[in-house]
Amino acid sequence: MKADLIVRDGVVFTGTDDPKPGGVAVRNGRIVGVGDVKGFDSPRTETIDADGGLITPGFIDAHVHPLSGGLKLAHCSLYDATTAQEALELVGAYAKARQGAEWIWGGGWSMEWFPRGTPSAEALDQVTGDRPALLYNKDGHGAWVNTAALRRAHISATTGDPNDGRIERLDDGRPQGTLHEGAMDLVSELLPKFTRTDWEAALLAGQKYLFSCGITGWQDADVQPAQEEAYIALAGRGELKASVVGALWWERDQALEQIDALLGRRARFAPGYRPTSVKLMLDGIVENYTAALLEPYRDYEGNETENTGIDFIDGTLLKEIVRILDRLGFQCHFHTLGSRAVRHALDALDALPAPRRRSHHLAHLQVVDRADVHRFAEVGAIANCQALWACREPQMTDLTLPFLGPTSADNQYPFAGLARAGATLAMGSDWPVSTANVYEQIDVAVTRTHREYRERPPLDLVQSLTLTQALNGFTNGSAQVNRVEHEVGRIKVGMEADLAIADRNPFVGGSIADTKITHTIIGGTVVFSTS
Known part of the structure; x- marks a missing residue:
C-alpha cells in the first residue's frame, strides 16, 4: 500500500513517556503506518520532513471561543498591551481611526x-x-x-x-x-448587532489562528444562535475544516422552558459541526467575588467576609436541568470555577443513573475542595483544565490569593490530584481569555510557572503534570470530551490523520513553551504550514 502523505524523520508521540523516532504514513485521510514508513513511499507521495520534531495527534481544544476571539481581533484589540497606559493609547488610536463608528x-x-x-x-x-x-x-x-x-x-x-x-x-x-x-x-445589549458576514469572518479568523497552534478540533464553549448560523454556513461551503462540537448557551434567566429551543438547534448539525453540548454557567470568577466558594472571601485588608460568591443556577434546579439534558442525550459542559460550583455540578451528576454518566465535563476548576477530587472518577466527570492559569502571574498574586481563604488558596487547579484519583483530564485554552498556544499551556501544566515569571515560586508543584499527561489531555482526553476518541486523539493505524508537527522534541529538554508548530494536518490535508 502506498501513501498519499508521509511525515518522516520525526519523533512520534503515541501516548506514552517514550516517543519513538520515525514517521506517519497517510492514505485516504487515515493513518496506515506509524514508525518505519519507508515502504509506503511512491513517486506521487507528498512528504513532510519533521526534522526531528515531535509528531502528535492534532490537538483538540476542549473549551474555546473562536468566534468572539476572531471578532475581537478585528476590533479594538488590547491583547498586545501590557499596562493601562498602553491600553488607553490603543483605544485612542482605534477611536481616531474609526471616527464614523457609533x-x-x-x-x-x-x-x-x-x-x-x-x-x-x-x-x-x-x-x-x-x-x-x-x-x-x-x-x-x-x-x-x-x-x-x-x-x-x-x-x-x-x-x-x-x-x-x-x-x-x-x-x-x-x-x-x-x-x-x-x-x-x-x-x-445596546451594541449594534453583528451581521452574519461579521460572524463568518470571525470564525474564519479564529479557525486560522487555532490551526497555527496545531489545533484540529474544538468544543466551542458558548454558541449563540447567530454564531451557529456562521458554523452552518461555513460547513455548507466546505470552509469549516475543523471538527467542532458546539456547546449551546443555557440562558440563566430562563428555566426548563428553553429545552425545546435547544432540541431544535441540535437538529441543525452540519458536516464538521455537531451542537450536542449545553453550556451551564454555574458561577463567575474569584477576582470579582462571583466564583461560588465553600469558604468566605477575604476583603482588601485580609479580613474574612460573609461573601461566598454567586450561584448563577440554584443547586436544586441544576439537578433537574442535568437530569433532563442527560435523558435527552445532551452533554453538560459546566463552568465551575469555585469549589461550591464544582460540588453542585458533581452532585447533579451523582444523581444520574450510573450507566448514563459519560463525557459530561467541568471546566476551569480553579478551587476544588479536597473531598471532591475523587468524585470526578466516581461520577464519570471529565476534568476540563485551563492549564495556563495555574501559576503565580500578576493576576494570581495581586487579585486572587489575597482574597481567598487559606483552604481555597491551597486547593487551586489540582490537576495531578485529579489524575491520581482516576479522573480523565482534558485541556482547553479558553481563548481569547488566554492564548491558544498549546505548548505554552503545557509548559505551565508541567512546571506550574509561567515563562515570563520563572523567578516566582511554582503554584503548588505537587499538582504538576508530566509532559505525557498534558499531551494526552490535549489529544485523547479532549477527544473524549467531544466523543470522538475512536476516530482521533491517537496516532495509530486506522485513526483519522489529524496531526500536529512541532519544530523540536520537548521530551529531550529545554523550555516546553519554546516549542513551535510547523504543520497542522486534518484528514491528511495540510491546513497550516510555516514553510
Missing part, C-alpha cells in the same frame, strides 16, 4: 493593570470622548465602559445590581466604569 468596542485588558482590578470610566473618557465604549477584559467576566455608555444604558447610583452580576461603584454609589458578569448585559 461604538468603540473590543477587549483584552487585564485586571492587574488597575487598582483593585477595576478601571474607571473617567480614564476611558479621555480617549473616547462622547462615543460609547465597551471593552471586555481578557477573561470575559468584566467590562470597562465610559460615561457615554453608562449614560446610554441609564446606569446611575440608583440602578440596582442584577442577580448574576455587580456594578462597581464609587464611594457615593455612582458607577465607577467596571461592570461584572451579568451587569455587562446592561450595556452590551
Whole structure:
C-alpha cells in the first residue's frame, strides 16, 4: 500500500513517556503506518520532513471561543498591551481611526493593570470622548465602559445590581466604569448587532489562528444562535475544516422552558459541526467575588467576609436541568470555577443513573475542595483544565490569593490530584481569555510557572503534570470530551490523520513553551504550514 502523505524523520508521540523516532504514513485521510514508513513511499507521495520534531495527534481544544476571539481581533484589540497606559493609547488610536463608528468596542485588558482590578470610566473618557465604549477584559467576566455608555444604558447610583452580576461603584454609589458578569448585559445589549458576514469572518479568523497552534478540533464553549448560523454556513461551503462540537448557551434567566429551543438547534448539525453540548454557567470568577466558594472571601485588608460568591443556577434546579439534558442525550459542559460550583455540578451528576454518566465535563476548576477530587472518577466527570492559569502571574498574586481563604488558596487547579484519583483530564485554552498556544499551556501544566515569571515560586508543584499527561489531555482526553476518541486523539493505524508537527522534541529538554508548530494536518490535508 502506498501513501498519499508521509511525515518522516520525526519523533512520534503515541501516548506514552517514550516517543519513538520515525514517521506517519497517510492514505485516504487515515493513518496506515506509524514508525518505519519507508515502504509506503511512491513517486506521487507528498512528504513532510519533521526534522526531528515531535509528531502528535492534532490537538483538540476542549473549551474555546473562536468566534468572539476572531471578532475581537478585528476590533479594538488590547491583547498586545501590557499596562493601562498602553491600553488607553490603543483605544485612542482605534477611536481616531474609526471616527464614523457609533461604538468603540473590543477587549483584552487585564485586571492587574488597575487598582483593585477595576478601571474607571473617567480614564476611558479621555480617549473616547462622547462615543460609547465597551471593552471586555481578557477573561470575559468584566467590562470597562465610559460615561457615554453608562449614560446610554441609564446606569446611575440608583440602578440596582442584577442577580448574576455587580456594578462597581464609587464611594457615593455612582458607577465607577467596571461592570461584572451579568451587569455587562446592561450595556452590551445596546451594541449594534453583528451581521452574519461579521460572524463568518470571525470564525474564519479564529479557525486560522487555532490551526497555527496545531489545533484540529474544538468544543466551542458558548454558541449563540447567530454564531451557529456562521458554523452552518461555513460547513455548507466546505470552509469549516475543523471538527467542532458546539456547546449551546443555557440562558440563566430562563428555566426548563428553553429545552425545546435547544432540541431544535441540535437538529441543525452540519458536516464538521455537531451542537450536542449545553453550556451551564454555574458561577463567575474569584477576582470579582462571583466564583461560588465553600469558604468566605477575604476583603482588601485580609479580613474574612460573609461573601461566598454567586450561584448563577440554584443547586436544586441544576439537578433537574442535568437530569433532563442527560435523558435527552445532551452533554453538560459546566463552568465551575469555585469549589461550591464544582460540588453542585458533581452532585447533579451523582444523581444520574450510573450507566448514563459519560463525557459530561467541568471546566476551569480553579478551587476544588479536597473531598471532591475523587468524585470526578466516581461520577464519570471529565476534568476540563485551563492549564495556563495555574501559576503565580500578576493576576494570581495581586487579585486572587489575597482574597481567598487559606483552604481555597491551597486547593487551586489540582490537576495531578485529579489524575491520581482516576479522573480523565482534558485541556482547553479558553481563548481569547488566554492564548491558544498549546505548548505554552503545557509548559505551565508541567512546571506550574509561567515563562515570563520563572523567578516566582511554582503554584503548588505537587499538582504538576508530566509532559505525557498534558499531551494526552490535549489529544485523547479532549477527544473524549467531544466523543470522538475512536476516530482521533491517537496516532495509530486506522485513526483519522489529524496531526500536529512541532519544530523540536520537548521530551529531550529545554523550555516546553519554546516549542513551535510547523504543520497542522486534518484528514491528511495540510491546513497550516510555516514553510
